[in-house]
């Protein structure tokens with residue numbers, strides 16, 4: 398099974414989970430990098446990212462050679478911003494075709510509520526949320542290493558076991 402983990406992370410939580418999951422799946426890893434980094438401090442952090450996500454903006458990102466349709470499984474890993482997908486993931490999705498690739502989601506948030514973000518992505522990807530296995534993590538950076546590893550391992554098992562059949 399050819400797998401890829403594509404992630405965006407502002408503050409490192411999602412990056413760490415994405416790398417752990419990729420290792421567990423034997424997947425290639427791709428990082429989405431906005432050309433103009435979002436602020437990481439103060440109110441500006443929430444205003445800039447919150448605004449772009451609310452309005453479904455697709456900020457300019459560094460070139461990324463990655464064709465999702467060439468994979469059996471593509472995992473999108475990202476934080477929730479303003480209840481939706483962090484805007485840089487929109488830029489990755491825009492103009493790309495996922496073809497027959499199965500899609501799974503890893504969603505980090507402060508609240509543990511990934512539902513709005515998953516719905517947002519389902520609309521953009523043209524897939525039903527029920528067909529995209531989702532690992533929702535509340536503040537993964539604050540989770541114990543063992544607990545996080547267990548959740549990542551269980552999710553990887555789930556993806557590997559369902560890869561042969563319908564999601």
Ligand SMILES: Cc1cc2nc3c(=O)[nH]c(=O)nc-3n(C[C@H](O)[C@H](O)[C@H](O)COP(=O)(O)O)c2cc1C
Pocket residue numbers: 405406407408409410411412442443444445446447475476477478479480481505506507508509510536537
């Ligand atoms: C601009 C912005 C908006 C956010 N909006 C939400 C939100 O609506 N709901 C939520 O639960 N967490 C929200 N968060 C918190 C992040 O989803 C959470 O801290 C996540 O773990 C960050 O992942 P990262 O370290 O990979 O960037 C927001 C964070 C930022 C920077």
